[in-house]
Amino acid sequence: MTSAETVFFTGGAGFIGLHVVPMLLEKGYKVRIFDNMFRGDRDAVAAFGDDVELIDQDVRYGGAVHAAMKGCSKVIHAAAVSINKSQSDPYESMDINMIGNHNVFAAAADHGVQRLVYCSSASVYGDPERLPMHEDDRLDPQTPYCISKRAGEDLLGFYQRRSGLSWIALRFFNVYGPGQKTTAYYTSVINHFVNRLKNGEPPVIDGKGEQSMDFIHVHDIARSIALALDCEQDNVPVNVGTGIDTSIKDLAEILINAVGADVAPIFNPRDVLVSRRAADVQRAKEVLGFEASIEVRKGMTDLVNAD
Structure with a gap:
């Protein structure tokens, strides 16, 4: 080339x-x-x-x-x-x-x-x-x-x-990372949780937090x-994607640990549509030679610490 x-x-x-x-x-x-x-x-x-x-x-x-x-x-x-x-x-x-x-x-x-x-x-x-x-x-x-x-x-x-x-x-x-606008659709839940945690407030989760995304x-x-x-x-x-679905409940726990906050999430008991997402990643391996390299816990922790 x-x-x-x-x-x-x-x-x-x-x-x-x-x-x-x-x-x-x-x-x-x-x-x-x-x-x-x-x-x-x-x-x-x-x-x-x-x-x-x-x-x-x-x-x-x-x-x-x-x-x-x-x-x-x-x-x-x-x-x-x-x-x-x-x-x-x-x-x-x-x-x-x-x-x-x-x-x-x-x-x-x-x-x-x-x-x-x-x-x-x-x-x-x-x-x-x-x-x-x-x-x-x-x-x-x-x-x-x-x-x-x-x-x-x-x-x-x-x-x-x-x-x-x-x-x-x-x-x-569900793309996330440094430099993303706080209005981004898929990171709104991340930003909401982090902002509350940094103010000493617990994250609020609708339902049981079983909804998930592949971050x-x-x-x-x-x-x-x-x-x-x-x-x-x-x-x-x-x-x-990573092939791993991270529930909203697990995301809250990851971010609580990353911020170092001494709080527990509050669950807002109401009916929510439990939607889950995880990618089949086989074709990415075969066609691109691609596998995700940044594990969600590490990526989220780095994101919080970069602020």
Whole structure:
């Protein structure tokens, strides 16, 4: 690979992107970030140096996407409206996530890029029928965000059949880590617990705390993206998780220990929908050579201590 090979990275100035870019530079790539900077960090991008270019533009504008992608050999598409914002404003979500998906995929097909890595989501499954959740399980997306992620995977299949586009769709589970906005959907429970604990208050858990998530550290998410750019197999969705579901009750205990608080959680007795999540991680091993490296207890403890 020559040092001139450039990765086109939509949303690359955001939370996940800023963890991926150093790995791409380490591999010898140059990076062209395409980001509307609504949630991007301009100073962090500038600190990467001359091998990282920033185009301050929006994926809704197909002409801008097409022009900016010229000369890039690979694409990472991460730009999207978040899951909670998609419910409060479905119009913007459809505009950015659906139209944006299509603009990026169509441009990649036109330019003949070697590989497109799409940041999809485990939310395409909806409430799972079984654990662990496998890539071939029934999909039942529930919000505009989740629906757009599933549609994005279908669109990739169209451009694969029509134009030979090579793609990998990474279905991220519950991402957390340093640098994440406190409004992030999947970390709201973490932030709520930590804020209460630091104020000397016990975390409040609805029901028995049996709801669970597969929390995966952003460093591992970034590794999966870097691996997907270069893996041999293509044209498949791949779960990116730890394979372990951490209940809300266990999460509270981990964070109590991390903060060093002398409290016990308070359980709010009411009926809650007990939803559980855990990734089947076999395909990630086979296709990407990926396994999560940061155990949840360590990752959460480091996150608390970094504040």
